[in-house]
Amino acid sequence: MDIRIVMSAGVSRRACRTGFGLALSLALAAPQVASAGAVIAATKSRKAKPSAQPKRARAKTAKVVAPPLVLPPQSEPASRMIAWIAAEHDNGGLPYVVIDKQAASLLLFSGKGDFMGVTPVLLGVGIGDDSSPGIGAKDLADIGPAERTTPAGRFVAKFGRAFGRQRVIWVDYSNSVALHAVITTHKSEHRVERLLSPSPDDNRISFGCINVGTKFYTGTLTPAFQKKGGVVYILPDTKSLDDVFPRVRLLPYVSAAVAR
The missing domain is CATH 2.40.440.10 (L,D-transpeptidase catalytic domain-like)
Structure with a gap:
């Protein structure tokens, strides 16, 4: 149990040291823990999901082929x-x-x-x-x-x-x-x-x-x-x-x- 979550629920530092305080802390903190878990799960899901937009294909540079040389007139x-x-x-x-x-x-x-x-x-x-x-x-x-x-x-x-x-x-x-x-x-x-x-x-x-x-x-x-x-x-x-x-x-x- 993270004491920071319990304190955010409005439970006093003294109540957390007793059994009732512990039970109350668990009861109050449970919804927030569940909520935090849902947020983490949703975040992981978004990260795992691949992008729907396809990546742009890189334009291939065409090789320039020099034209064949023409044999000049000879003797x-x-x-x-x-x-x-x-x-x-x-x-x-x-x-x-x-x-x-x-x-x-x-x-x-x-x-x-x-x-x-x-x-x-x-x-x-x-x-x-x-x-x-x-x-x-x-x-x-x-x-x-x-x-x-x-x-x-x-x-x-x-x-x-x-x-x-x-x-x-x-x-x-x-x-x-x-x-x-x-x-x-x-x-x-x-x-x-x-x-x-x-x-x-x-x-x-x-x-x-x-x-x-x-x-x-x-x-x-x-x-x-x-x-x-x-x-x-x-x-x-x-x-x-x-x-x-x-x-x-x-x-x-x-x-x-x-x-x-």
Whole structure:
């Protein structure tokens, strides 16, 4: 018995200590205890009862899907090469690039053949489609201008280390041909300016390696080739496309077979 309830009923402190006072206290306090219990029960009932109003569903933010890139018009050799790779699945599921030396441009595709972007490139100052024998073992100072060619052909490329621990995409390791971000060590070469120039005529400056802009290299090319590498197709300067890639001659027949 809570003495505070008894006192609120008007019973004196002395009466509460006697049997009559106790009985009277019980009689007077009982209705109030019952009333208090009802209030507590009602309160618990209200707390337990779920809200009748449903919670508002959170609005889901729709993912914005970027539209696919549209392949810009290409030279006739580049168009044939791209069509043949797609028809033959020659890339074997790996991402790949097609480098058009005459246009000084690089086109990047995913392993599924989706076009991922185009960027200008810097190439070897020498005009030609073959690497000089033993050039990979020579010091740079011993390589003459005519030997500084970017070879044409199909190459399976992977990341690796070059001189000075620089990480590059090795296109032709034995002949020291790599694909990497543009080098700005020698300011007099104006390599960045050459990349930004609208004409491909001034894009011949390297010892044979392929240079691309740093943003494209780190943001687009590197993520594509990071896991398993890729395939690099370099179109010729002086030779015909069919001489470097004989199987491209079969493109009309392959396309006809696929269309059936």
